[in-house]
Amino acid sequence: MKKTLLPFVLLVYSIPPAFTQQKLTDSLLTEVAKNRLDTGTVIAYRALAGLSVNTDPLKGITYAWQGVRLGQKINYDKGVAGCFLNMSSNYNSLGKLDSSLIFNDSAIHYSKKVREPARIGLAYLNRADLKVQLENFKEALTLSDSAMKYAGIAKRSDLKARVFHVRGNMYFTQNNYDQSRYFYQKAHDLYAENQNYRMMAIIVNNLGNTDKHLKNYDQAITDFKKALDYARQAGDEVSKPMYYSNLSDVYVHKGNLKAAEENALISVRLARGLNNEQQILNARAILASIYLKNRRPAAAITEASETLKLATRNRVTDKAQIAADILGEAHAALGQYEEAWEYTRQSKTLSDSLSRQRYEDDVLAMQTNFELKEKENEIELLSKENELHQQKLRQNGILMAGSAIIALLAIGSIFLLINRNRARQRIKELELRNHIASDLHDEVGSSLSSIHLLSQMIKNQPESAQRSELFETMSRNVKETVDRITDMVWVVKPEENEKGNLRERMERFAFDICSSAGIELDLDICEIKKDMLTMEQRKNLYLIFKEAVNNAIKYSGTEKLRVELSQTGRELILNVEDQGRGFDPDTIKKGNGLNNIQNRAKELNAGLEISSRKGEGTRIRLKMVAT
DSSP states (O other), X not given: OOOTTSOOOOOXXXXXXXXXXXXXXXXXXXXXXXXXXXXXHHHHHHHHHHHHTTTOHHHHHHHHHHHHHHHHXXXXXXXXXXXXXXXXXXXXXXXXXXXXXXXXXXXXXXXXXXXXXHHHHHHHXXXXXXXXXXXXXXXXXXXXXHHHHHHHHHTOHHHHHHHHHHHHHHHHHTTOHHHHHHHHHHHHHHHHHTTOHHHHHHHHHHHHHXXXXXXXXXXXXXXXXHHHHHHHHHTOTTTHHHHHHHHHHHHHHHTOHHHHHHHHHHHHHHHHXXXXXXXXXXXXXXXXXXXXXXXXXXXXXXXXXXXXXXXXXXXXXXXXXXXXXXXXXXXXXXXXXXXXXXXXXXXXXXXXXXXXXXXXXXXXXXXXXXXXXXXXXXOOOOHHHHHHHHHHHHHHHHHHHHHHHHHHOHHHHHHHHHHHHHHHHHHHHHHHHHHHXXXXXXXXXXXXXXXXXXHHHHHTSOSSHHHHHHHHHHHHHHHHHHHHHHHHHHHHOGGGSTTOSHHHHHHHHHHHHHHHHTOEEEEEEOOOOTTTSOHHHHHHHHHHHHHHHHHHHHHSOOSEEEEEEEEETTEEEEEEEEOSOOOOTTTSOOOHHHHHHHHHHHHTTXXXXXXXXXXXXXXXXXXXXXX
């Protein structure tokens, strides 16, 4: 981002003044310790997650996850929405914007389900703020407009204040300081009405950054000190390292290196206490610059080296480039020209790549790479399947002949009707046995063989890194096998499983796999009545969905996945669309994944479209009719 010293807006539910927080936290912990499976416990987890944003974001994430799991278990969508929203804010507080976006999408999804305007507005505004941080201003403006609409419906002045706040950030990041001041002031006035000192601190800090960029350094110092005073009143420990860093930086611009060093050291100390590497990185970069300006090259090398390590680990290219540049100058000042040349070269390389990385940051910054590999096994079609089809054809012939006899003889018609029902039942039983045998052979057999082979290899392998890798591979295979067997049990007896609802099972699978892969999920799955689909239809629809999502996550390299299941009458449409690398359907070698999808679609008598082009993503669309 161009302005790393601009603090973000943490959009969580209202937090009480500092002197009541500990008492409230203790009370909430007492509540969750009762282990009640009710909405009150979910609300307590949500509140704990919100309180932790300003004190311990990692703990806040844990509280939010516990609330999400319990809320989903008892079907309390309102609580799940709040927990996802606070989870997003905790990740935002840690500077992990990719994770924050993923869980904010989950918050939007559940907020729409409960149809509560204030909650929907908060979720939209949270996403708008994240888009400002990623400098995607067009989308941020659209999202903030949506948030303002819901703020008006809910009649929430605090939510309107936050909309103005985000718009001020938008203009600040684009160097339009007059417009940013205008919106910051409107936000400040509304925050002051509600005595929201934490948000007032952030606003005053932003005004300080504006004054710094306009070189009004004395006013900027006053603003940053006022922000620290507001933060103390609000008990906002998370933001204080940022404010001290900003104060240090403006002292550097003013030429007061002693005051700059004092405030930077305070920022480092506070950030370490919070384990906030982003703030540690900012403060140490400022310290390195201070020591270089103060002609203390050895101290500058120490700070810049640590800054470079942190920046490299966290992939913050601009800070890495600054640190390398300082290291080059500091080594040159000590006459160490070989090291100076090496860091100067590194600084140039980082500078050349900075423009490309900033572009990547605009489209979500983090991209997880997955290694392409094809599945090892081809689909094995059992001979029993052909035999079963032949039996169906013969039975249809018998039934046609029987219908003529029924028209002639009433007694014969009753007899044939009974025999037809018995024959259908036998066919269903045979079909079920064959499908279960086929699924066990295809889905589980190869995995068990692989697990057995790996166990033999491990037994004969001495203690080594390779043995650990074999253990890890075997563990993955065991988990996949258990998941497959669980799916098969659910298909046969879904009512005996807590995830029996098809929509909930699809949502849980998609959320879990996208969250672990760091992929943004846009999910919209309609409610399907339990008796609408047969067991076979439910199985094939779920496995097609699972295969399509798995393929997108593992092979497409996408940053965003769209999954939609809609219903019109008895017609269902499943759409799975990624924005990944795509492929040429005419030239790619088809593995188990696409063949499985196509064969299951045939069993459903469903229409299937697989459209993809290299560089333009892939869309899988299934259209079926429930019988």
